[in-house]
Amino acid sequence: MIRGSCHCGAVRFEYPGRPEWLNRCNCSYCRRSGALWAYAETQQITLDFEPGATIRYIWGDKTLAFHSCRTCSCTTHWENLDPSPAARMAVNCALAEPTEIAGLRIRHFDGAETWTWLD
Numbered sequence: 001m002i003r004g005s006c007h008c009g010a011v012r013f014e015y016p017g018r019p020e021w022l023n024r025c026n027c028s029y030c031r032r033s034g035a036l037w038a039y040a041e042t043q044q045i046t047l048d049f050e051p052g053a054t055i056r057y058i059w060g061d062k063t064l065a066f067h068s069c070r071t072c073s074c075t076t077h078w079e080n081l082d083p084s085p086a087a088r089m090a091v092n093c094a095l096a097e098p099t100e101i102a103g104l105r106i107r108h109f110d111g112a113e114t115w116t117w118l119d
């Protein structure tokens with residue numbers, strides 16, 4: 001399991017097991033946030049925060065909503081706006097303790113242009 005939290009601790013997540021890789025995407029949002037995304041089905045990830053603790057940001061084709069802590073502004077996860085149970089989401093593992101993500105492969109996705117892996 002990988003646990004992460006925003007800087008102030010108001011938003012916390014638990015990712016089951018260890019992902020095969022983390023994604024550093026270069027799309028216009030991700031490159032600014034510096035996120036290291038780990039993906040899973042929405043129901044597999046545990047989120048823990050009070051209602052209203054995050055700011056949701058929806059842009060582009062409006063398929064997902066990025067969440068950032070309302071208090072400390074860290075980008076914590078994105079929520080899939082597709083309500084189907086198999087829909088996937090992602091948590092920002094840059095918010096985990098470095099020892100929890102040590103050794104995980106980091107992949108680079110070209111979300112900016114080609115929507116292909118760069119490795």
Ligand SMILES: [Zn+2]
Binds near residue numbers: 006009069071074
């Ligand atoms: Zn916070």
